[in-house]
Amino acid sequence: DGGITQSPKYLFRKEGQNVTLSCEQNLNHDAMYWYRQDPGQGLRLIYYSQIVNDFQKGDIAEGYSVSREKKESFPLTVTSAQKNPTAFYLCASSPSLSGANVLTFGAGSRLTVL
């Protein structure tokens, strides 16, 4: 089955620790995205990537970092600089960053800072 796999589903972190969320897709999509979702709010874009070895900041990139070394993979690191990291993180992909851009989402990773 083609799709997006996010891991882990649940993650607990102590303050001051970096954590990395995994996102893998087998859809052969060029574009990948990371969104953050807080309770009662919509999705906010953290980072996105159109092609391998290239990525751009979204609306709330501070305290996060990404890499795109392979087309299939777009891991997100939540650094200790992120002041309020507890949230639901969603990875998505699309064929390309072009008009009529329909996103396919993973099941999400829930990060809790203890």
Place this chain on the structure above:
Amino acid sequence: SQQGEEDPQALSIQEGENATMNCSYKTSINNLQWYRQNSGRGLVHLILIRSNEREKHSGRLRVTLDTSKKSSSLLITASRAADTASYFCATEDGGTSYGKLTFGQGTILTVHP
């Protein structure tokens, strides 16, 4: 930045009734999309309507777009308990944000059996 604002924030109906959710946005768009999210899960794409379209149907879903009022509505007819979920509108902006989607805050729909 949030582009779409949805109304109502929550909607509770009985099975068989119709559910209508509204989305307003601020800037010009290339298209508007609706997504569904079951609790604690990822989003699933439902339907896309382009800026030059006024109405679109997909099964029990009907979407309208009024670019003069910068608003869209999603109608789910003959609702079922399985339709219980959060529904989000997302706008694809033009210009330098080409291709990027901006999501609204969502409407929580509860359908009672």
